[in-house]
Amino acid sequence: MGEQSPESARSLETAELTKAFGGVRALDAASVTFQPGRVNALIGPNGSGKTTFFNCVTGMIRPDSGQVSYRGRDLTGRAPHVVARAGLGRTFQLCRVFPRMSALDNVLVAARPGGLVAKLRGAHRRADVDRARSWLTRLGIEHLADVEARNMSWGQQKLLELAGVLMSDPETVLLDEPAGGVNPALLDRIGSLVRDLNAEGRTFVIVEHNMDLVMSISDHIVVFDRGRPIAEGPPSVIRSDERVLGAYLGV
Template sequence: MTSLRTDGLTKAFGGVRAVDGATVELLDGRINGLIGPNGSGKTTFFNIVTGMIRPDAGRVLYRDRDITRQPPHRIAHAGIGRTFQLCRVFPRLTVLENMLVAVRRTGLRELLAGLRDRGEVERARHWLRRMGIEHLEDAEARDLSYGQQKLLELAAVLMAEPDLVLLDEPAGGVNPALIDRITGLVRDLNAEGRTFLVVEHNMDMVMGMCDHVIVFDRGAPIAEGPPSVVREDPRVLEAYLGV
């Protein structure tokens, strides 16, 4: 069963096609991986799917609904969440405030004045406990380590209860112990019903965690399938591993 599908997705910057006619299907309820060499179009693909940039051609379908040119907030409300390659948090807000801003129904001024929905506070604390950073709720985000900020960003994304979560290099810049924790969290969340698409350069993480792997080269998929099949594909060895 397909969760998200793109048909002929294309985006050019100047004369360069960053994404070139990409047709992709994500398996619903699975951990999907997206790999490829630098410049192969992975992050541009993410940005199109989540409404950060508009494609020149093609469509994005989420559960058979066309979301191609909808703004990011509507795509988020449809059930798609994402993290970024460079972690995005509000550095001068506390950890708890970062969580509440992600789903705030009142203005930031009201939030900072202490007007908080009790249910949302409890939900925020639930996700902070899941990440193992509940003891940091009163710390300013800028005082967290980079790895802790990564966990905070993921927790904030989960505040919106997305069905599909896109992770852009979750292992980037973090230590092996945290990579193991993130891998465990993704597996647990997937077992609870969430679908994932993970862009990652850490091949051991991708091959060990993902059920289905899609390989991009020059803006389009060149191979896909279970990790055991993809890792032996000659096209992947040539494009990604340089063999």
């Protein structure tokens, strides 16, 4: 990627990232830089490559070519736990929680490497328990601490998954469709939480179809179409970009 500026050295970047499934290129030489310390959004029509991009960045799948860099470190093709330790946390479009564990235990599992083993052995540090409870409180689900995840609503499970991600203290958080299936009250809570956590220094990259949420909380938006970025900028610019309207509306 060449010599990096101080700002670039703190960024999540990709260069010429490419991934094909069969004969279809889900990512087509996608080069993107997300702004550190900001709320970034990644939007685009269905099938534009957004989730594939997240999966390549976070090590869920390996790109065919190209590079993923975070804070100047090459993370291309690294395993998910390596990516997480580098400071990247990620939620999923379909929540990944342990359905038969309580909310508190779900968050404790994410406390540190070996968290599930610690849970099975019944051994958790007091500091981890206190911190897990504080995240449940921060997300407004402390009253569900002893409730099994399977008995929580979809929106509450999304908050629980996010609490687990935050438990590992990532510098950058990637959210995959946080608004999907969430009622308006919880959606407002998620939006406020993102802005508050961003104000405290965390970077966000959000894949989302809810344009009201995207436009209200994002500082910088990248628009994908057919596996590569076609536009980027602040919400005020993206709203009126003809390329974006064409990608979404076919005009």
